[in-house]
Amino acid sequence: MFKLKRLIEGVLLVRKVFFFIKNVFPYICIFLFTLFLSGFTFTLLSPTLGLFPTSTGYSFIIPQMDYQTVVEFIMIFFLISLSSIGVILMLHGSKIFVDKTFSNVIILSGALLFALVIVLLQYLLSIKLGLI
Numbered sequence: 001m002f003k004l005k006r007l008i009e010g011v012l013l014v015r016k017v018f019f020f021i022k023n024v025f026p027y028i029c030i031f032l033f034t035l036f037l038s039g040f041t042f043t044l045l046s047p048t049l050g051l052f053p054t055s056t057g058y059s060f061i062i063p064q065m066d067y068q069t070v071v072e073f074i075m076i077f078f079l080i081s082l083s084s085i086g087v088i089l090m091l092h093g094s095k096i097f098v099d100k101t102f103s104n105v106i107i108l109s110g111a112l113l114f115a116l117v118i119v120l121l122q123y124l125l126s127i128k129l130g131l132i
Contacts, residue, residue: 030084038077039068064130076124079117086114 046067061072089110096103126132 030088034077034080034084038080039073040077043068043070043073061124061127063127076121079121079124083114083117083121086110086112086117089113 062069087110090107091110093103093106093110096106123132
């Protein structure tokens with residue numbers, strides 16, 4: 001009887017681990033991917049600047065330079081996170097089969113969020129490269 005109880009506890013533990021891997025681990029991976037994609041290590045290793053003084057005030061982007069400010073890292077991290085949320089909305093919207101109009105609204109809002117964030121990231125990149 002003791003061996004059967006231990007076996008059942010082991011099976012329950014394995015189920016909890018699989019539940020964690022299936023439901024929580026992808027979001028942890030997305031967070032880490034977004035963190036490193038936005039330049040976390042570059043911000044840690046480079047000289048840190050909060051804001052860059054310009055002739056018209058302060059800017060969080062240093063144009064035509066390799067440096068990345070802390071505020072620029074936070075801004076890029078936030079925008080890439082919003083882009084990831086748009087992709088997640090599109091994926092979850094495609095899994096809704098009961099109400100097609102709600103599914104279409106979720107997919108469309110995710111696609112619009114993704115497209116808007118990509119346009120904003122391209123705009124910030126063009127400022128960084130000195131094209132604007």
